[in-house]
Structure formats: C-alpha cells, structure tokens
Amino acid sequence: MCMGVSMKVNVRALSSLKYSAKRSKMSLNIDDGATFRFLLNLILAVDEKLFNAILDHEGELNPGIIVLINERDIDVLQGLDTKLSDGDDVVFLSAIHGGLVSAGF
Numbered sequence: 001m002c003m004g005v006s007m008k009v010n011v012r013a014l015s016s017l018k019y020s021a022k023r024s025k026m027s028l029n030i031d032d033g034a035t036f037r038f039l040l041n042l043i044l045a046v047d048e049k050l051f052n053a054i055l056d057h058e059g060e061l062n063p064g065i066i067v068l069i070n071e072r073d074i075d076v077l078q079g080l081d082t083k084l085s086d087g088d089d090v091v092f093l094s095a096i097h098g099g100l101v102s103a104g105f
Helices: 015-019 036-046 048-054
Strands: 006-013 025-031 065-069 089-094
Touching (some): 006 036, 048 065
Parallel strands (some): 006 089
Antiparallel strands (some): 006 025, 065 089
16 A cells, blocks of 8 residues: 555435535545545544444444445445545445325325
C-alpha cells in the first residue's frame, strides 16, 4: 500500500439511513489502498450518528445494513477488508424500512 497518495471515495446513505446522517452524500479523501474498514473510521470522525447506525457494538455491520461498493454487495467482496479505489461509490442502505398505510386498511 502506497500511503500518502490521496484518493476520493463517494459515500451515500440511502433509505432510512439518510435520516441518521448529517449529510446523505459526502466525498472523503483516503490513502491509496485503504480498506472499507479504514473508511468506516473516517465516517466515525465526521458523522458519529451514521457510524453508530451502520455498526454494532462489536464493530461489525449491523444485520439490517446493506453496503454496496460500485453496486456490488460487500458480502461478495472482501467484507470490511475490501480495498477501495479512487472514485469508488459506497452506498449504505437499510434493509428494513417502513411503508405507507392507506386509509381503510
């Protein structure tokens, strides 16, 4: 890993997570070769409420959270140790969300 070379990663919080985030979209600068786990530490520094919505108390992803990196589920990549690249799009989704109840039901 070549530290010192900066790259930009785009982060979006969608569904109910956007209400937990200070900003639903942000671009963060990370070192070349950094992992998703490192990105989570940056998110903690800039948006603790979003961080706490994403991770449980053991530092693992909450079961109701889906993470996509460039439209691929992190579970089919290397999980928290997935290496990030310049321009990557990281999306956080809540798998659990509410709906609209119609009158009369």
